[in-house]
Amino acid sequence: MPYTELITLCGFSFLAGFIDAIIGGGGLIQTPAILFTLPQYPIPTLIGTTKIPSLFGSLMGAFQYSRRVAVLGRFIAPMMGIAFCASWLGALTLTLVPNSFMRPLALTILVSVFIYTLLKKDFGQGTPRAVTERQQRQRMWLMGVVIGFYDGFFGPGTGSFLVLGFIALVGFDFLKASAHAKLVNASTNLACTLFFASKGYILYTVAIPMAVANLSGAFLGARLAILKGNQFIRVFFLLVIAATILRFAWDLTR
Known part of the structure; x- marks a missing residue:
């Protein structure tokens, strides 16, 4: 592979790690970049290759x-285990049935999320919600099943869906939601990485340099999010959701 292509992919991976560490959505940058740069390879191989940098970035952010x-910890650890198993099952299901119906469904959900977050100024800004520990535990584990499966079966927007779930269902603010989302996303990325690796769908000579770049971007992104706080993350959340909507809409009209 020409070094220019590898350097380009590492640049996109750095940006993906930076954005993903703040609010999720790094796949919007990294996945199209590798599909465009290396069109000669099968899509499962390219998707599998992106899972290693995504895993490294998630671990750094976490x-x-x-x-x-x-x-x-007592709730998130079981949730990570549940999400890992659900993600593996989702990836396995992807090899058996098509996932084309997911794009319009995800688009509808994301448009609703964008409008709600835009209009509700205090969403995720630290306003306490009356959620009992039992409700937190049950809702987090249910999120692990649903979003974990989604990540393995389809993927785009997983980080944003996790953040949304932690805010709307568990009562976290944006900063705390992002922290927990990174932990769960790390477990789903690990499941996908192991699955694709077992099938031989990873280009390690590409994945490892991209992983270093993604990890570096995630380091800076997480530090910036922690420094700037909830309002900064909210703005990034809206931008990432808007970008995801545009991408899905573009794909549906092609």
Whole structure:
């Protein structure tokens, strides 16, 4: 592979890691970049290759957040295990049935999320919600099943859906939601990585340099999000959701 192509992919991977660490959505940058740059390879191989940098970036983001944001360890650990299994099952299901119906469904949900977040100024800004520990546990584990399966079966927007779920269902603010989302996303990325690796769908000579770039971007993105706080993350959330909507809409009209 020409070094120019690898350098280009690493640049996109750095940007993806930066954005993903703040609010999720790095796949919007990284996946199209590799599909466009390396069209000679099968799509499963390219998707599998992006999972390693996504995993590295998620782990870095999770590490940075966990050092500065209180994490519900007794709830999040089981949720990560549930999400791991659900993601593996989703990836396996993808090899058996098409996922074309997911794009219009995800588009509808994202448009609703964007409008709601835009209009509700205090959404995710630290306003306490009356959610009991039992409700938190049940809702987090249910999210692990649903969003974990979604990540393995389809994927785009997983980080944003996790953040939304932690805010709307569990009562977190944006910063705390992002911290927990990174941990869960790391477990789903690990499941997908192991699945694609077992099928031989990874270009390691491409994945490893991209992983280093993604990790570096995630380090800076997480530090910036922690420094700037909830309002900054909210703006990024709206931008990422808008970009996801545009991408899905473009795909549907092609």
